[in-house]
Amino acid sequence: MPIIYGKSLMTTANYIKEKLSQYITRKESYTxxxxxxxxxxxxxxxxxxxIRLIKSRIGWLASAGGRPVIYQSDYFTxxxxYMKMDPVNIWVYDRIHKKRRKVTLRVSSNERDKQKSAISTETKTVKKMTP
Incomplete structure (x- = not known):
């Protein structure tokens, strides 16, 4: 779904090449x-x-209301x-240096990140190939 996710022609060709590298060449993936x-x-x-309408209005309204932004059709969903990430500190033992070390992990919380959900829908661009 390259247009849905705002992928460019080259990015889509790279994804195709990555998935089908044993079957096709880079030029064929571009074609x-x-x-x-x-x-x-x-x-x-x-x-x-x-997609422009969704990016500019619908996505923002859904995220501002504290709901997930869902796009759905017969072919894809x-x-x-996005959830807020909370930092959690844990201690691990370093067997090589024989001491404890503090490690910070980011763990998903139950609170939605409205700003990130709204921005994710606005920043995706749609590439058009018409001459």
């Missing part, structure tokens, strides 16, 4: 990504406008639900 983008732009022209 495949280009065909995917052309298909999306031809078959789902209104999708770009919908994505949830933007």
């Amino acid at each position: 495949l990504a280009k065909v995917c983008f052309e298909f999306w732009n031809k078959e789902y022209r209104g999708l770009v406008c919908l 994505t949830v933007q639900d």
Whole structure:
């Protein structure tokens, strides 16, 4: 779903190459990504406008209301639900130096991070390949 997640043509080609590296070359992965983008732009022209609407208004409203931002269609579902991370200090024993060390871990809390959820929907950009 490159358009949904705001991926560029090159990023999508890199993902395809990463997943199918044993079957196709880098040039072929770029060609495949280009065909995917052309298909999306031809078959789902209104999708770009919908994503802009979601980014600018719907995502912000949902996150401001303390709810997860959920995009859903017949083909995919994505949830933007960021939780605040709380620092937790634990002590571990270093067997090499024979002493205790303090380590700080970040643990997810039950409180939603409204700002991060809102920003995650606004910063994604939609790339269009029409000439």
